[in-house]
Amino acid sequence: MPQLRQNIITGEWVVMAPERAKRPNEYVTADTIKHQVKAECPFCVGKPTYGSRIKSEDTANIYVAPNKFPAFLPEENISVRGYYPEKGFYRVKPAIGGHELIITKNHDHSLDAMPRNILEEMFLAIQRRYLVYAKNDLVEYVMAIYNHGPVAGASIEHGHAQLFSSSIVPSLIVKEKHGSEKYFELNGVCVYCDMIEHEKKEKIRMLAETDSFVMFNFFASRFPFEIWIVPKKHSSNFEIAGYSIIRDLSKIMRRGLDMLNETLNDPPLNFFIHSLPTTSENADYYHWHLEIAPRVTGYGGYEIGSGVIIDITSPEECAKYLKQSEKH
Template sequence: MSELRKDPVSKRWVIFAPERSKRPSDYRKDKDEEVKVDLEEESGKCPFCEGKEKTSGDELLAYEKIPGRKPNSPGWWVRVLENKYPALQDESEIGKKGVGIYDKMNGVGHHEIIVETPKHHKCISDLEYNEVEKVIWAYRDRYMTLQEDARMKYVLIFKNYGKDAGASLEHSHSQLIATPVVPKRVEEEISGARHYYEFRDRCVFCDIVTQELADKERIVEENDNFIAFVFFAGRFPYETWILPKKHSSNFENITKKEVMNLAVILKNVLKRIKGALGDPAYNFVIHTLPINGEGQHYYHWHIEIMPKLTKVAGFEWGSGFYINPELPEKAAKILRDTNIE
């Protein structure tokens, strides 16, 4: 059973998931690791591929290509599954308790996999726009379901693409983890946004949108509903944010038109990153307001895309500073100029 433990200094919660533990030898790096091929996937045994539904576990949600399709069978656009090796599990009550000066609770939550396509060698940047829309709707629909669990405080949707970004399987998929606490990173954003609002009586994210539209030099792409730009103070080279142009604090309130335009800008930005940078590994996360949380006036949901181009080393871990070798203005121009036709 997983459990959460709280750092009494930083107030950060850490998930301990012994079910996912490796043997000590599994942590060692093979010098030929970079050239190895996943033999399971090469031999056609990928559990996420169409036709392998029985091996991947029961689906929680599926969008069907074939009307009347039976669960856990071929003929789908997107499938959502329980993670077979979850960081958190839906098994018990939260069970908060103190251990001397320390606090801990049961590792209660939800950990799900969103399989974005039945096609093994395709990723979001390769899909048609209407296929990306279905992925976004799956995010939204699962969010709406999980927010009904009174134990949960936050639903984090994220994607690890490539081995260096933490992906353990090549087949394109995203993940969703619902937690009984609000992540520290999100709390810090909300706190900063609240302080800005108290000082200026405006949403800081709305002001960022206004600033980027005025400056133009960091914009990668925009449409009626969204703007994508290389973030002015990005921690990583080519760190790109996607924000709704109109103030919106909750991702789950996204409209049909917004889903269509988000699909376009998300696919295009990922395609630009792939084309300009040689298909790098990346992570993206969706930050939204916590479930039933305060901050409707000053928080603004958004997507952060972080290509894995540099290593986080001792200075960064020790100081909290990041060293970014690429100016956002230059990075944005390179992405803008990348042909995605």
């Protein structure tokens, strides 16, 4: 059973989920995944994953299924109490929550080739499942992520997003929330709203703008070509965004992905949605957004040893390069 172990020094939580290592494809190389045989794909319609799906969430092109090797488990049948093992020295909590997959019905709709309307369907499914978990008092945070390509952690080629619902707020969100609260206290405005205005004026990192969104390379990026997609109208909670916003999100997202495809030849990447913890609602200081992290370089010893990232490509250069794709 997965558990949350607390780092006794920093206070940060780690999910210990040894069951996940049982995945037979855990040790295959990037190359084998690229050539996974469709007939053996566990996510195709008709396969066991499809059989275990939550049928009420089925749409034309998407289905939702529980992860067979979850990092977080529903609270049924397990104690939700934290405890202090090894004579009370360390702190452990059960990893309560949920871990679901949002899967495209068509095997060939991986992220690089996913049509805009299916991206939209995927975001809508994420919202519906997000709201289900937000109602659970034990869940503090829900994060939607997508791994594209083995380098980015995808062990199955068939397109799928993942939803992690946890009884803890992830440390990056704690930092973002704390930082934006402080900015709001000092300036009386949302830092993301200010950043949108600034990026629109400066234009050097801006990639695209639609009715509802801006898309730009992030000033202090942790990854070369790191892209942020931010709604123009202030809103702290992704899960309650209306249909026209989600439709517009799928449009700008498709454009961003196409820019990466054309200039970097379908790079491995992760994307994730940052929204307010489920315990709070409608904050003036926090602003939901989507971050795309292309994985074209790996982290070395300094990054892992220090927590300080060395990004070898400036976001200003990245923006110029990405925009070339739209000129022809």
